[in-house]
Amino acid sequence: MTRRPKLPRPVGVGEILEKLLRPADLHVLEVRHRLRRAWDEAVGERLRAVTSLVDYRYKVLWVEVPSHAWMQELQFHKGALLRALDAALDPGVVKDLRFCLPRGGPTAPAPDDEPAEAKDAAPELLRPGKTRKTGRKIK
Numbered sequence: 001m002t003r004r005p006k007l008p009r010p011v012g013v014g015e016i017l018e019k020l021l022r023p024a025d026l027h028v029l030e031v032r033h034r035l036r037r038a039w040d041e042a043v044g045e046r047l048r049a050v051t052s053l054v055d056y057r058y059k060v061l062w063v064e065v066p067s068h069a070w071m072q073e074l075q076f077h078k079g080a081l082l083r084a085l086d087a088a089l090d091p092g093v094v095k096d097l098r099f100c101l102p103r104g105g106p107t108a109p110a111p112d113d114e115p116a117e118a119k120d121a122a123p124e125l126l127r128p129g130k131t132r133k134t135g136r137k138i139k
Helices: 013-020 023-050 068-076 078-088 116-121
Strands: 052-057 060-064 096-100
Touching (some): 023 052, 078 096
């Protein structure tokens, strides 16, 4: 194995990245950083807690949400979110928002995770057991 020649001075990380990355790559990284800041300002604390930015390609921002309900809710606010992002960034940086679920599926609690008082409050027909009319077992 050949040894690499000693460098005359320490080299900064930024200098190395400039040589490795093309100018277009640096521009994309800068846009993604600006997008994160603009998203945090646009959505506020409540939505920031349930969303995470997943990807940005072809001027489409992909946002991960925990459930179908949140996906639908954000779909209603899509126009306002796009306007807020346009105001924070240059117009046209984000042309569309797409919402997706985590890879494992929705993260909403399973029915068995309901508190006991919620199960007691449910109507009798929704609880496991026999129905009133037919007497058949509900699974």
